[in-house]
Amino acid sequence: MHEALVRQYMEKLEIEDSEMFLVRTMEHGIWPLEHPRMVESSKGRAVFLDTMGYFNPANEESSYKQSLEFARLAYRLLNGGCEGLIGLYHPPKYSTVETVWTLENSILGSAGYGGILRSCLRLKNLSSDLNDSNVHVYVEGLKNPGLKPFQLEGIPLKMKVPPGKSPFLKDLSKCRIDPRYAKACELFEKGLSQRDARDHFDDPKPSLGTINKWHQKWESENSFPTFEFARGEGVQGVHEQI
Numbered sequence: 001m002h003e004a005l006v007r008q009y010m011e012k013l014e015i016e017d018s019e020m021f022l023v024r025t026m027e028h029g030i031w032p033l034e035h036p037r038m039v040e041s042s043k044g045r046a047v048f049l050d051t052m053g054y055f056n057p058a059n060e061e062s063s064y065k066q067s068l069e070f071a072r073l074a075y076r077l078l079n080g081g082c083e084g085l086i087g088l089y090h091p092p093k094y095s096t097v098e099t100v101w102t103l104e105n106s107i108l109g110s111a112g113y114g115g116i117l118r119s120c121l122r123l124k125n126l127s128s129d130l131n132d133s134n135v136h137v138y139v140e141g142l143k144n145p146g147l148k149p150f151q152l153e154g155i156p157l158k159m160k161v162p163p164g165k166s167p168f169l170k171d172l173s174k175c176r177i178d179p180r181y182a183k184a185c186e187l188f189e190k191g192l193s194q195r196d197a198r199d200h201f202d203d204p205k206p207s208l209g210t211i212n213k214w215h216q217k218w219e220s221e222n223s224f225p226t227f228e229f230a231r232g233e234g235v236q237g238v239h240e241q242i
Contacts, residue, residue, distance in 0.1 A: 002027060007023075033055055033073040039076075042082040046086065048087075051088055053089070056070045057073075066112075091122070101142060119143050124169065126172070128213075132204055135157075137153065138166070149166045
């Protein structure tokens with residue numbers, strides 16, 4: 001992210017710009033894990049690597065040998081005084097359609113990286129509008145024995161559904177319906193345009209793209225096929241007009 005965007009998120013999260021929270025954005029270049037400045041600035045601090053791939057010298061993530069090299073770099077950083085190393089990682093595209101979350105379908109090459117992880121959490125934004133700042137996040141532990149899934153919401157994130165109370169994702173996705181959709185349907189039934197319907201929502205308003213998806217869904221749910229009976233052919237002569 002650009003530095004201005006990072007600062008904007010820091011303000012939302014109420015993080016003060018101080019020695020307690022050091023930020024080095026991509027605009028300033030990447031320090032490899034073995035860089036002397038990286039080692040020095042990590043002493044006594046927890047380090048977040050966003051995104052982990054930028055700091056991993058491996059060019060073949062499924063290679064066990066190359067993953068061990070990344071493990072060696074991480075170990076040296078921790079052994080040099082780093083309090084904790086947290087890697088943020090975008091899972092491969094094919095894993096986003098998996099109904100069951102596992103370490104393997106979340107982290108490419110997990111045969112190697114899984115062994116160096118102290119813990120692993122996978123998060124998914126449940127908001128129908130992914131650009132909505134009032135996020136709704138599902139969290140599941142992939143290498144956290146005993147940790148049950150839970151849900152967070154808002155910025156800063158706060159507990160919405162505690163561990164042990166949240167359904168698993170495969171069950172949650174079956175019954176999850178955006179409560180704003182019902183309001184949108186009422187507005188469409190009154191004949192309001194998509195843009196006018198959006199203006200009836202409080203801030204943060206759903207995007208026009210979300211409104212469009214709701215309108216298409218509403219139209220499909222309220223359109224019924226007509227039937228034409230061919231004379232003298234009875235039921236076998238039914239033709240559906242779509």
